[in-house]
Amino acid sequence: MHDDRTLVEARLKRVLEERIRPAVYPESVPLTVSVWTAPGEPVPVAEGLAAPRSPIAVGDAWGAPWSTSWLTVAGTVPESWAGRTVEALIDLGFDANMPGFQCEGLVYRPDGSPVKGLNPQNQWVRIAAPAAGGEPVLLHVEAAANPVILDYHPFLPTELGDKETAGDKPQYRLARMDLAVFDETVWQLVLDLEVLGELMAELPADGARRWELLRAVERALDAIDLQDVNGTAAAARSHLVEVLAAPAAPSAHRIGAIGHAHIDSAWLWPLRETVRKVARTAANMTALLEDEPDFLYTMSQAQQFAWIKEHRPEVYARVKKAVADGRFVPAGGMWVESDTNMPSSEAMARQFVHGKRFFLDEFGIENEEAWLPDTFGFTGGLPQIIRNAGSKWLLTQKISWSQINKFPHHTFLWEGIDGTRIFTHFPPVDTYNCSMKGSEIAHAARNFKDKGVARHSLAPTGWGDGGGGTTREMVGKAARLRDLEGSAAVRWQRPAEFFAEAEAEYPKPPVWVGELYLELHRATLTSQARTKQGNRRSENLLREAELWCATAALRTGLAYPYERLDRIWKTVLLHQFHDILPGSSIAWVHREAEATYAGLAAELEELIGAAQRALAGDPAGGRELVFNGAPHGRSAVPAGGAAMAVAGPGDCAVTAREGGGFVLDNGLLRVVVDGDGLVVSAVDAASGREAVAPDARANLLQLHPDFPNMWDAWDVDQFYRNTVTDLLAADEVAVHAEGPAEVAVRVARSFGSSTVTQTLTLRAGSGRLDIDTEVDWHEAEKFLKLAFPLDVHTERYAAETQFGHQFRPTHTNTSWDAAKFEACNHRFVHLAEPGWGVALATPSTYGHDVTRAVRAEDGGTTTTVRFSLLRAPRFPDPRTDQGRHRFRHSLVPGAEIGDAVREGYAVGLPERRVTGSAEAVRPLVELDQDALVVSAVKLADDGSGDLVVRVYESGGGRARGRLATSFALAAAVPCDLLERPWDGTRGEVVADGDGVRLALRPFELVTLRLTPAR
């Protein structure tokens, strides 16, 4: 037979596009449209419904950026349509080639009850099926003119990302606004032909099935009268029945599809718009669940449920019912889909605490899967947190975005730094916006790396970010793919059911040890420095607030601020969303975040101040008390307690250096600053060892051009390193403080349009050089690094992560090592030879890089740590990071890992001084072993008055110790993160009088609920 394959395929494409799809709506009449535009921010629904309307017509422009227009559409179903299915078609001016990221609407009935969302690929509203004929139609649409930020030429700087700069030019034109007859037979024919045509294209050309499909499609096309598609669609469908009924092969890949809309909690729109995006999509999805009995939908992020509950109670009522029916499935058990690189130990834990608790309280549901499809990499600390939250599975898709190395598994056990293993799945469909296209389904089956030993994968299906979620067309296609020869078999499945099935079929999955590093978006550790510092500051203040409020509650009876702490935590957790903390949102989001963090800081300072004043007693007592919120004692003040201030002897000295510069010495550390303000020597007195590499200079600011190929705020591409300017010239190098308690040198520089002032400080009794850097930054597309070339020979270094640290190579042996050219630290980076090391601590920055070089002169190794201070990408915020910034970095020569942990906490938790009458405040709990670190002291969230203390092993070894309480202890119970009694603790926890004996494994965390004797 002659090969006419391409001819028939081209025929299918044209006839579908030009004749069959248009025939889905064979008849229509225009609706009358009127409009009211809200003057500023969105208004309550009742106000929008009641506002006076003016006429507007199809073709008219509407919608200044970020404005809201309330449209009213009215009409009458023609008498002649009696018995037909009638829908309204409302096209706000959508670009249907872009499934979300633009204008959107939510449709209301005249009584204010929501109907469904309107989205680029979801423009219909069912009016009647069947219509009586003659019925009046009246609907209202709350239409949001969200501007397109990520356009066809992506990543161009735009002023549209903040209402303050966006201007008032209308963004859209009203397009089709009609009442129309919906021909379901034609609609079904479209889906038949799409499914078969798309499957056909994926099948081998030398296989019989492909040709059987081709011939069936041809017969169907022959049966269509192009002048009467509606009259012949049923006949055309009859030619497809047999090929659609052929069952899938027994070995076919099995896809568990779950309806989903990945809605970023803020990104190219502000937080307030996400509230509405979520409501529109949830309205859509609850409506679709009613129409489609097999369909299941999942939504993650407790915060998004909380928003609907607060702002759109009518939609929430529908969600609650669908959840109770088991068809709208809360996923993930986290407050938001957060970043996981940067959140602190406690914050990462609280993401699960608040997420799970919300789902438990609202729906009685406890998730066992963590759901993070889009997060930019996963730390080695996360598996233990997932387990301690009572979960056991993880879903993410993002690692498929890695630029260099292809991850070897789709289903595997992921092992964290403490040895916890979590059953993890990466959907091989490689998208969290599956649309049931044949190419996606075939890709999932082909791409699945665990073929032969496993057969199941998951496909989150639907348009996110304002796309409205799953469409009825996707549901229709999934039904055809349920059991279809040549295709993977698709069925709707809840995430928990998928995981249970996947785990059961794969008893010995492969294991991946350590972090899941995303080889992309590395600059998200640096962009929007103020947002990042706001997060750090809030995390530190929350630690202090919980500690001092709990101490004051137990000691003085001061009321514990449960409600305020709960609210503040949730705000901090929201801002750890994977486009806020990473710095990849529009200017509006980061401007608001900065203000929000400032408000939280003021509130937390107030809580801390009130608690400390209560503990310190009457200020007339005149005693100056030093409070220490860090987990280690310092200057004779115990961890978590307070003691009277004692002025130390102070033996700091600063002297002029021959040839320019200064020498700072406190007997523990001797630092030489040269005439350029750079550190040429840092000798740890205890060992006599030099930390700075020979002929190298530390505290060196380096400036790189930084214009990535894509994703400006997200990415730094490796070629940035090819060009570098060392900022050597100093405007001033002068003594800033001269002891005896502290000595400091001040260095001022200017470069480009920017200035920088640094203060290098050595304090009495401390082996730490503190470098405070203040930058007035006015650069574009530059990357500012602070370099410390160290004389340390090592193949790996440690960077702190949640509840421990993870190691990364200092070399680039493999493509996996080379790809990690920018990585995350929490409070410290530590590198060491056996017996001697150097720590660099910071409360300011997360991004860093570490490189090594071997010196020709002496054969020694220079390992250079560089902190990432500032970038200046111009998309999506054209003025990212312009203005003033303050950073602190500390150099600690002669540091063991335990010193790194201690100094890391110390730099972020300075002592506080309060005047009162007390001589001391005894800590509520004390540990007798430095490696055991308290990460939180708080009152139990249940209001019982129990104390909750979280402790972890911080050194990466085994540690035994005793946690002593300074109150009579009635009971001590190990708990999970949600503060429920838990028997999952792997180490030993043994009650021992007024204390608990602990024996923890490397990096193990344990949560203790301590009940005071009453």
Ligand SMILES: [Zn+2]
């Ligand atoms: Zn996302």
